[in-house]
Amino acid sequence: MSDELAQLKFRDPARGIALEEALAARARALGRSPVSIMHVCGSHEQAIARFGLRAAFPLELDVKMGPGCPVCVTDVPEVDEAVALAQQGVRIATYGDMLRVPGTSRSLADARAAGARVEVVYGVEQAVALARASAEPLVFFASGFETTAVATAAVLLAGPPENFSILSAHKYIPPVMEIVAEMPGSKIEGFLAAGHAAAITGWGVFEQFVERHHVPVVVAGFEPLDILAGLVRLVELIGAGTPEVANMFPRCVTHDGNLAAQRVLWRVFEPQGGRWRGIAHVPNGNLRLRDEFAGWDARRRFDIDLAALLDDVPPALVGQCQCGDIMAGIASPNDCELFGKACTPDAPVGACMVSSEGTCKIWHQYGGVPDLRQIRRRA
Amino acid sequence: MRNPRFVDPTITLKYGAGGGAMRALIEQVFAAGFGEVTGGIGLAQMDDGAAIPIGDQWLVITSDSHVVHPIYFPGGDIGRLAVCGTVNDLAMMGATEPLALTCAAILEEGFARADLERIWASIRSACQEAGTTIVTGDTKVMGRGELDGIVLSTTGVGLTRRVVPDCGLRPGDLLLVTGTIGEHGLAVLATRAELALDTSLASDVAPLNGLVRDALAAGGAGIVAMKDPTRGGLASALHEMADKSGVGIVLDERAVPVRDETRAVSELLGIDPLIVANEGKAVIGVRREVADAVLAALRAHPLGRSAAIVGTCVAERPGSVIVETGFGRRLLAEPEGELQPRIC
Numbered sequence: 152m153s154d155e156l157a158q159l160k161f162r163d164p165a166r167g168i169a170l171e172e173a174l175a176a177r178a179r180a181l182g183r184s185p186v187s188i189m190h191v192c193g194s195h196e197q198a199i200a201r202f203g204l205r206a207a208f209p210l211e212l213d214v215k216m217g218p219g220c221p222v223c224v225t226d227v228p229e230v231d232e233a234v235a236l237a238q239q240g241v242r243i244a245t246y247g248d249m250l251r252v253p254g255t256s257r258s259l260a261d262a263r264a265a266g267a268r269v270e271v272v273y274g275v276e277q278a279v280a281l282a283r284a285s286a287e288p289l290v291f292f293a294s295g296f297e298t299t300a301v302a303t304a305a306v307l308l309a310g311p312p313e314n315f316s317i318l319s320a321h322k323y324i325p326p327v328m329e330i331v332a333e334m335p336g337s338k339i340e341g342f343l344a345a346g347h348a349a350a351i352t353g354w355g356v357f358e359q360f361v362e363r364h365h366v367p368v369v370v371a372g373f374e375p376l377d378i379l380a381g382l383v384r385l386v387e388l389i390g391a392g393t394p395e396v397a398n399m400f401p402r403c404v405t406h407d408g409n410l411a412a413q414r415v416l417w418r419v420f421e422p423q424g425g426r427w428r429g430i431a432h433v434p435n436g437n438l439r440l441r442d443e444f445a446g447w448d449a450r451r452r453f454d455i456d457l458a459a460l461l462d463d464v465p466p467a468l469v470g471q472c473q474c475g476d477i478m479a480g481i482a483s484p485n486d487c488e489l490f491g492k493a494c495t496p497d498a499p500v501g502a503c504m505v506s507s508e509g510t511c512k513i514w515h516q517y518g519g520v521p522d523l524r525q526i527r528r529r530a
Numbered sequence: 531m532r533n534p535r536f537v538d539p540t541i542t543l544k545y546g547a548g549g550g551a552m553r554a555l556i557e558q559v560f561a562a563g564f565g566e567v568t569g570g571i572g573l574a575q576m577d578d579g580a581a582i583p584i585g586d587q588w589l590v591i592t593s594d595s596h597v598v599h600p601i602y603f604p605g606g607d608i609g610r611l612a613v614c615g616t617v618n619d620l621a622m623m624g625a626t627e628p629l630a631l632t633c634a635a636i637l638e639e640g641f642a643r644a645d646l647e648r649i650w651a652s653i654r655s656a657c658q659e660a661g662t663t664i665v666t667g668d669t670k671v672m673g674r675g676e677l678d679g680i681v682l683s684t685t686g687v688g689l690t691r692r693v694v695p696d697c698g699l700r701p702g703d704l705l706l707v708t709g710t711i712g713e714h715g716l717a718v719l720a721t722r723a724e725l726a727l728d729t730s731l732a733s734d735v736a737p738l739n740g741l742v743r744d745a746l747a748a749g750g751a752g753i754v755a756m757k758d759p760t761r762g763g764l765a766s767a768l769h770e771m772a773d774k775s776g777v778g779i780v781l782d783e784r785a786v787p788v789r790d791e792t793r794a795v796s797e798l799l800g801i802d803p804l805i806v807a808n809e810g811k812a813v814i815g816v817r818r819e820v821a822d823a824v825l826a827a828l829r830a831h832p833l834g835r836s837a838a839i840v841g842t843c844v845a846e847r848p849g850s851v852i853v854e855t856g857f858g859r860r861l862l863a864e865p866e867g868e869l870q871p872r873i874c
Contacts, residue, residue, distance in 0.1 A: 164784070164856030171857070201802075203858030375857045497544055497551075507800060518861025523852055 161374030170379035175209040177386040185213040187338050188385055189331065189480050191324060192219040192345035193508020194373050200517035202375040212386070215480040218327050219345065221295045221320075222248045222506035223478060224427040228457070229320045230254035233292040235455050236318070237267035243318075244270040244278035245292035248506040251499060253469065256460055259292075275306045282315035290449045294320045297351050300438050301412045304419035307444055318449040321438035323422055324348055325356055330431050332364045336481055339366065341385045346372040346400035351416070353408025354398045365394045372400040419444055428502060429475020468493055474501035477510050484514045491515060549762050549864050553770075571623075571695060575774075578619040578757065579686075581693045588693045590625035592616060596682040601649070604717045605732030606809070608682060609649035613656035614809055615760070616686035617737040622696070622756045622812065625688030626743040628660060634668035636681040649680070660737035662686075694746075697774035698754035704821045705771075705779065705841035706814045708741060708834045709734070710787040711764055712803030714810070716795050729795055736810035741833045745814060748827035752820030757813050762865045763805040767813050768841070768851045769864045775815075778847035781862065783855050787836040804853075805865035815843070 178186065190196070196216045199205060208214055218224050231254045237243045243259065250260045250271060263269040272278045278291040293303045300321040307317070324345070331337055344357060349370045357368040367388035371381025381399040388395060398404055418441075425437030440448040449455075471489055476482035484490045484503075494500040496512055503509035507516075536545075536554035544551040553576065561573040570588070571581040579592030596612040606614075612633060620628050633653065637646070657663050699705075714733040738758065746753055755775065759767035764786070772779045788796075788803050796803045810833065816824050821839055828834035844852075851862040 162856075167857040197800075200860060201855070203853060203855040203860035205858065206860065207858035375855075379857075516863050518850075518863055523859040523861070 161372075161376045163376065167375055167379060170376065170383055171207045174212070174379060174383050174386060177383060177390060178209040178211040181211065181386065181390050184211040186211060186340055186386070186389065187213045187215060187480070188341040188343065188382070188389075189215045189217040189339045190219065190343035190345070190371075191217040191328060191331075192343075192348070193506070193513070194347070195219065195343065195345065195371070195378060196510060196513050197508070198373050198375060198378055200513045203517075203523075204375060204378065206523050212382075214382070215339070215483070216478075216510045217331055217342075217480050218427060218430055218478040219324075220478070220503065220506050220508035220510070221299070221322055222246075222252055223474060223502040223509045224322060224327075224430065225249070225252055225294055225320045225502065226426045226428045227253075227255055228426075229318075230258065231457055231460050232450070232455050233259055233290075233318055234262050234267075235457050235460055236290055236449065236453060237262045237269055238265075238459065239453075239456060240267075241453065242268045242270070242281075242287060242289050243292055244272045244281055244289060246273075246294060247271045248508070249292060249294055251505045252502045253499070253505075254460070275303050279306055279311045279315055282312050286314060288314045288316065288453075290316050290318050290453070292318045292320065294322075296322055296324050296348055297416060297438075298347050300420060301351060301416050304415045307419050307440075307447055308415060311447065316447045316449040316452050317440060319420070319438055319440060321420065322427065322433075322436055323438055325352065325360065326422070326435045327427060327430065327433045328357075328360060329363070330433050330436075331479060332360075332366060334431075334479055334481075337479070339480060341366055341389050342368045343378075343381050343385060344368050344370045346370055346377070346403055349398075349400065349404045349408065351409050351412050353406050354396050354404055355406045356408070357396045361394050361396055367394045367397065369397045370400050370404050372403065428478075429472075430479050468500045472501035474503040474509075474511070477503055484511045487511075547761060547865070549766060571693065575695070575697070577696050578622040581623055581690075584689075587689050587691055588625070590620050590623045590688045590690055590693065591685065592619040592623070593685045594619060594683070596684070597678075598718065599678075600718075600721055601645070601679060603721055603733055604730075605713070606735040607649060607652050608680065609652035610656045610735050611809060612682040612684050613653055613660060613662075614735050614737045616684040617660040617662065617739050618758045618809075618812070620686045620688040621737075621739040621742040622694070622758050623690070624692050624694040624746065624756070625690040626739040626746065627690075628662040628686050628688045628739060630665040630687060631657070631662055632666045632668075632685045633664050634670070634683040636670045636672060636677060636683070638677045638679050639671060639674040641680060646680075656737060660739055692746075692751075694753055694756045696755050696757045696771055699771060699775035699777050699779075699815045699843045700754075701777055701843050701845040702818055703754060703777075703815050703843040704818055704839050705768070705781075705843070706816065706821070706825060706828065706837055706839050707759075707764065707786065708738070708745075708812045708814065708828050709810070709836045710789045710792065711759065711808055711811060712788055712792040712796060712806040714808050715763065715806035716792055716799075716801070716803075719799070719801075720795060727795065727798075729791060731791055731795060734808055734810035736833055738810060738812055738833065741828065741831045742812060744827045744831050744834075745824050749814075749816055749820040749824040752817040753814060753824065754817060755815030759808050759811055759813055761807050763803070763807055764813065765802075765804045765851065765862050765865050768862070769849075771813065771815065772843075772851055773849040775843070776848045777843040777845065778849070779841050779851045780844055781841045781851055781853050783853050785838050785840045787838050804862065
């Protein structure tokens with residue numbers, strides 16, 4: 152299929168505008184304002200911002216981004232573990248976005264500037280290649296949701312070299328949706344679920360969630376038409392008062408998902424409760440290596456000296472950071488005093504300003520949500 | 531006013547990336563205390579070069595240094611880049627007949643003579659294309675490790691009867707780009723081994739003086755602003771033009787020419803083609819009444835076949851660039867720092 156055809160299919164502005172009108176009509180028909188809905192994926196926020204969709208959303212609809220950025224929800228102690236290992240002289244490999252995520256006193260980038268060896272890789276297999284090229288220990292600081300975790304799991308099943316190990320900060324999305332839905336002050340009436348994660352888990356994974364919380368979930372893809380069509384369906388379900396799971400990404404997502412990938416994932420990882428940065432303790436929200444794979448688990452192989460980090464004083468601004476509330480859908484970047492002033496992509500205070508999946512970074516990159524409706528071009 | 535974000539005690543890579551940090555550094559350090567060029571364009575204007583009035587003409591002068599890794603890349607090399615960058619900066623001021631260039635070379639001990647000869651052959655051929663020549667230069671060799679391979683530093687001079695600044699836009703004016711964007715930066719990035727990309731993307735590096743000469747002939751005084759979207763890409767160029775002219779710019783994203791392959795690579799890496807460097811493209815601001823004539827002249831030139839009208843100047847939101855995506859609108863942020871592929 153040529154690029155032009157692909158664009159016509161999922162990036163056709165005429166269809167987009169028709170969907171925007173349908174969304175506005177259905178949102179108005181709800182008869183109350185604002186109605187809050189949440190998506191839980193940085194890639195959704197990227198597409199929403201990139202295509203300027205927020206300028207087209209009806210005022211009755213408040214579309215929030217939830218805890219959908221794996222880098223952002225990596226908890227401070229997890230970063231501290233990586234920093235401590237790096238400072239102990241262990242060679243670390245990780246994704247570029249993880250480099251600048253602040254820990255208690257410093258980030259991996261700070262540790263690197265102070266002489267620690269930290270390599271940026273584009274995939275777990277590249278980290279394995281680094282390990283193979285030398286005899287010394289190499290720890291891959293792994294982040295990502297169930298999508299990325301499958302790749303990490305596959306590498307372990309393939310038998311990586313002896314000097315390779317994993318520091319897992321992998322997270323599992325479905326449990327955190329429960330937390331957000333139950334959060335006091337949360338008025339989320341519907342969730343837009345991430346299409347690529349659902350391609351692995353299947354849309355059926357949300358059925359019990361809908362039963363428990365009586366809010367609809369719509370699985371959506373990442374092209375602008377996917378997102379708009381998903382939102383239209385979500386508002387329809389909210390209006391009808393019939394909570395159910397709707398799959399608006401059928402070209403990739405099935406009810407049961409990718410069973411082969413699930414087998415790989417759960418063969419290697421098991422769910423474990425853990426803190427998500429700024430949000431809460433999430434039961435079953437973290438992915439831990441099973442005992443069978445303890446030989447590759449950095450937490451069990453190395454004596455990680457966290458105490459060494461506590462001598463440093465945390466930066467003063469961190470206390471004012473609102474990343475947690477922003478990811479929980481309680482605040483928006485505009486509510487944060489630091490946003491765009493003391494906290495920018497080149498001097499991030501919170502994790503949300505670091506990752507290209509983070510709400511603050513995306514809003515900063517695409518100019519937030521300015522009111523651009525009045526601007527008229529002269530004919 | 532000092533931007534409190536750009537007062538770091540040490541110089542980091544962002545100060546060379548062509549964005550707000552670099553402009554702040556120029557204002558605060560390089561341009562401070564040099565005054566104005568009487569009746570002309572000097573450091574304070576931070577244009578593509580300087581223009582000094584001489585009789586009924588203008589002497590346009592520009593200076594540029596070149597560091598690129600790798601020194602050979604698909605579509606060009608550091609030598610071609612040096613000549614084209616300098617010729618294009620002159621052309622963007624209206625000086626489309628470069629009188630002469632100078633080129634200084636700083637080399638690292640151990641640099642291969644064969645590479646030097648290959649680069650100079652490329653410089654000669656680019657000069658020929660642009661209708662100019664190198665008239666003087668300088669050679670320095672530094673110890674191993676004191677410099678990475680080769681640095682070229684060029685100066686160009688030209689005469690023109692009319693200087694085109696980068697700040698002459700007013701509401702109602704239209705903006706054209708002379709061709710497809712995003713190729714140079716992505717072609718160089720794609721050579722990075724760790725990305726393991728197999729593409730046929732090639733740099734667009736080319737001398738634009740011939741193309742600009744045709745545009746000026748067609749548009750005359752109706753051409754009011756020009757800029758080449760190099761570092762920071764179209765986004766930086768438009769920001770600078772909007773800021774200096776005191777207008778808002780509405781960019782029609784669908785009208786911006788981007789090759790299919792560029793779009794594919796940019797989506798793969800998560801890098802917006804609007805912020806990627808070009809080395810053979812210009813942004814031209816015109817009065818509405820000459821837009822069609824200028825567009826036709828551009829398209830008649832081999833380097834301007836994909837030229838398009840991409841934007842409109844408005845009175846609202848001076849200094850901002852507003853992108854119309856077809857689905858909605860967003861503000862275009864000014865790129866800062868190094869291009870990083872989006873991984874997560």
